[in-house]
Amino acid sequence: MGSAPTGSSRGGPGRPRDTSRGLAILEATLALMTEVGYEQLSMEAVASRAGTAKTTIYRRYRDKAALVAAAVEHRSPATPPPPAAGELRGDLLGLVTWLSRQIAEQQIGLLGALFAGMRSDARLAEEMRRILRRDEAAMTGGPLLEAARPGERLSPRAAGLFAEVAPAVIVHRIVIAGEACDEPFLEHLVDDILLPLLRDH
Template structure:
C-alpha cells in the first residue's frame, strides 16, 4: 500500500502538508454543536459568530475560514444533525412503502428539538441566504424519499405522487409537533398513511 498524503514514511504519523495544517475535525464538531445549542437557546436573530466562538473554544477567524456567514454555519449544523437518507422501504405493497417512509420521516423530525425547529423556520423567513441553504438540504431529502417511492411502487402511484408525498408528509408532521404539540406516535403515523397519504398517492 502506498503512503497517504501528508504522512511521514518513518513514523506513519500525519504531518502538515504543503497546503497548511490538517483540518481539525474535532474542532469542526465543537463549532457545529455550539451552533445548535445556541440556536435553540437564543434563536437565529440573536445568534452570533462571537457567541459560537466563545461556546466552542474556536477562534472567530477559524469559524469564518470554514463558513463564510451565519447562514452557512447554521445550515451546516442542521445538516450534520439530520439523517443522510431514508432507509429502503420495507415490504412489497404501496402501503408498506409509504408507511416505512412516513415512519422514518416522523421519527427523524421528532428527534429534532422543537426550539431548534422554530429557530430555523424563523431564520428562514428573515434571512434569504439561510432559506436558500436549507432548501437545498430539504430538496435533497425530498429527492431521496421520492426515489424510494418511485423505485418501489411506481406502477401504483398517481401522477406527481412523489412530489405530493414530499410536500404533504413533512408539513403535517411538523404541524403535529410544533403547532399541535403532540407526538408523532404510531397511531398518528397510521392515520397519516391510511387517511391522508394513500388516498392522495394511489393511482385511480
C-alpha cells in the same frame, strides 16, 4: 448556489482537518440557536462556546447562514430506509415512520429558530431550501418509486405530493399540536391521506 462549498475546512496543503474542532463549532451553533434564536446568534458567541477563534469559523463558513445550514446538515443526514415491506402501504409506513423520527429528534426550540430565521434572512432561507430539496429527493427519488410494486399505479405527481404533504402533516402534529406521531397516527396518515393522494385513479 455558487461553486464555493457551503461549509468546509479549507486549511493549507497537507494540513489535516481538525474534526474535533469542527464538531465543536457545529454543536455550539445548534445549542446557541436553541437558546437565543437566529437573530441573536453571532460568530463571536459560537467561537466562545466552541473554544475556538472567530477567524477559524470564517475560514470554514462564509457567513452565519452557511454555518447554521452546516450544523443542521450535520444533525440530520438524509438516509431514508430502503423499501422492505414488499407492498406500497407497508413501505409508506416505513418511510413516514423514519421521517417522523427525524423531525421529532429536532428540538422544538431549534425548529422555531430556523423558521423565524428563514423569514428574516434570505441567505438562510436559500440554504435551508437547498437542504429540504436534497432531503425530498432522498425520500422520493428512490424509496417512493421502488415502493410501487407491479400493478400499483402512482400519480405522475406522487413524489412531489408526498414531499409537500407528509412532512407538513408531521411537523403540524409535533410542533403545533404537540402530540407524538404514534402508530395509529402514522397509519391514519398513510391510509386516509397519502394512499388516496398518491395513487393514480
